[in-house]
Amino acid sequence: MTQLTRSWLVMSMVVITVALVLAVAPGLPRPVWLVLIMAASFVKARLVLLDYLELRHADEWRVGAMAALVALLLVMAALAAMA
């Protein structure tokens, strides 16, 4: 199995997991819910960048992209957690 296929499978699992949680336990405590969806976004965005956009072997570009992604998700998570 190629890295690409593995990534697609992982992302599909993540999508299904979030959908299941949403359907089965809609009343999840908000902090848990936010951590779950932000983690899911991180996994998916990371794999899109690494394997779809082929940054896995692009050294400093990969590091930069990951840093930007984490920063953005942290900002969004912080804003989402307020109030």
Place this chain on the structure above:
Amino acid sequence: MAKKGLPGNSLIWILIVSEVLVFALGLVAFLVMRLLHLREFQAASHLLHAGAGTLSMALLLTSGYLAAIAQSNSQQGGQSRSRLLLILAALLGVLFLALKAMEYSDLWNRGVAFEGSQFFTLYALITGFHAAHVAFGTGLLLVVSLRPTLEHVEPSVAFWHMVDLVWVLVFPVLYLVPR
């Protein structure tokens, strides 16, 4: 295939970064507006179909997967296989757009006005701008499927992955966070 440095055309990366910046600013603006209009945002978010958003996500990620395989086929000279995969990827893009149209018309039928509500103004702008990119990307994939050489396929597929990446960020913020 150990590729060092930035893969593909650097100009397409300028575009990807600019687009992601625009969407990121839009999403941050959305989250700030949510803090200012908590009630309205929470109520409005229940009008959205999280299920449709999830399905859209699956469609785009799978479409991106097919496009990525198409690219490696083009790289190895398998042009006819690449063409087929690109057309399939574009078809999933069309399905995404159909789903989006159903969501819009459903909201419209339930009397949602895109003007006047901060939530729906931003929802319409962000998802509309994204859908415009999906439409453009779908067209691009179909055009390059006519002559799927690596030189043609690589930048178009990179654009298509940017559209995936953006939806990965847009979906949770618009559909899931305000609930």
Place this chain on the structure above:
Amino acid sequence: MKYQSQKVALAYFACAMILFAAQVTFGLVLGYIYVAPNFLSELLPFNIARMIHTNALVVWLLLGFFGASYYLIPEETERELHSPKLAYIQLVLLMVGASAAVIGYLFRIHEGREFLEQPLWVKLGIVVAALIFLYNVTMTVLQGRKTVITNVLLLGLWGIALFFLFSLYNPANLTVDKMYWWYVVHIWVEGVWELVMASVLAFMMLKLTGVDREVVEKWLYVIVALALFTGLLGTGHHYYWIGTPGYWQWIGSIFSALEILPFFAMVMFTFVMVWKGRREHPNKAALLWALGCSVLAFFGAGVWGFMHTLAPMNYYTHGTQVTAAHGHLAFFGAYVSMNLAIITYAMPYLLGRRPYNQVLNMASFWLMASGMSFMTFTLTFAGVVQTHLQRVLGQGFMDVQDQLSLFYWMRLGSGVVVVLGALLFIYATFVPRREVIETVNPAAAPAE
């Protein structure tokens, strides 16, 4: 000067400098009217003087663009211009139109639409001149070597002409009128003019630093992509309060916030090129102007633009002296400096002499740049005070103006410095010092 037809640029630059002198002189008059409001109020009312100030600016900048194109296109395409004669006819047409417009303004003949006050027949004359110009340069490029610099330049020049056509359309609905009006005003200065600016800077970097063409071209692509990506939808930042739907506040805020990026890229570009450059070009003044151009454009257009581009901010600052501060430094940094840079670079070749009066030219840079920066600061402070008194505390417009008079006096002072700098520049580039004059005719010049 490698090609005879490049000489056309000399006439364009000379006419541009005449209008430049007129523009800054009228600017000085306007600055004085701010502190002595009755000055010339019958003979030359403020609105008429302002028309001449802004129109002369735009026309001389365009003459500079045309001159720069006529200078660099033969060198890039490696052939003579398609028709130098047409270029001169075009110049005569433009100068007749410009002079007629100014004289008309003095007799209150104008169409009243800000910046596009020219009577219809002058506008049509401009269109004809633009068509002649585009025909001339496009034919030259098509028949010669094609480079990224000429392609981007042509894209910008065609865009200028195309978007000017919207000035002919003046719908009765004020909102629609303003929407199309910005198609000319915004998409010129924050869209297609940036392409001209980037390609002229790229040409100068190529010549002054000796960096490889491929490197310059890569940067040029990046700048053009960023300028168009941010600038076109950035038009939305003018659609906040003119009666257009509210979503423009989002589109305008987000895209125009990113308009700083192409200007930042231009700063990076010019400095990296000079850093990497292997060539010691004798024309240091041209290099100073080129670097100053990218830096001042970054601050004037980029930073000062960003300061009031977000809709919630602009709600308070709209149409105050903050706008005037931004307008002055942006135009000076981006387009005045760019034109003065290419004029400084080209004049020694056009006159067949070695770079001369470097010191005076560089002094004029520092005079103009510091005068303009000081003016920008005073107007910014004036704008902040005005915003607070008028928009937050709700005082009357004229009451607030009275309280700003100290700032207006300081602005007048900085205006004097800018005018002196401008006159010094014109002297330094057009009136060479005798003792430095040596021909660079390769046959006559001694081998070094």
